[in-house]
Amino acid sequence: MTIPESTIAPETAPEPAAGTTGDPQAAILSLAWVEGRRLVRHPVVLAAVLLVLLIWVVPLITGSANRFPVLYYSSFEIPLQQLPVAMAALIATNLAMLRSYRHGADVFYDVTPLPGWQRTLAHVLSVLPLAVLTGLLGLARLIQLAMLPGAVGRPHLLELAAAPVVTILFGVLGVLLGRLVRSTVIAPMLLAFLIFTYLFGFINLVSQRLQWMGPVVLSPSGSNSDPDGGAWPADLLDRPAGVHLIYLAALGILLGTAALLRSSAPRLPV
16 A cells, blocks of 8 residues: 555754754854853952952051052052953963863764854853953952042053953963863963063063063053152153053954964864
């Protein structure tokens, strides 16, 4: 007995899984939001934020805080004090990029709708919530200093903006390292090298101008430094804060572009 062809149900395409829209942009933003929340709650990041808060709060508790802060100087001291958050972002984003490799789940990415470069872009975007948090913390610290009765001068917002931009820069660098090398040791080694270089001032031994190649610059430049330790007027300080901020942003874009280009290339063996 044969069944008439008219009674055979035609083949239909499988229903899309729940929650999938087929929109790559929405998928990238969704993954970036998930990774961004993970990044903000990462133990290393939380420890770094706690350290920064202790740096600010302990002097207030012990009574050793400066009661006469110069707000212009505070504008470039705050990003230096927030460097632990940027360093933690480097470690956390690098671990996030290597999560699938560490857990042996790389093979499952072959069946995901997002190609490698789009996942990398999502990890790059995931640094933005932490950068916003860093900027808000720095702004809150500046407001707290400005409310002191002995505060003098005016803050420089371009100097203060270095903190969130540096956080993005370090986070993107962690993403790039995760795309270049499958090793969780590279990021801490790079941080150790940067800390060692800054602590011993090797860059200043060559030229004080080269210190502007780094993420933050604490002391005033060149002959504008006061040998007696006093605070020079802001107009007399040679601090190209705007150019430095553009340099940091351009470097972050360059590193992010390198990470995206590396996404489709084979990894280096380790």
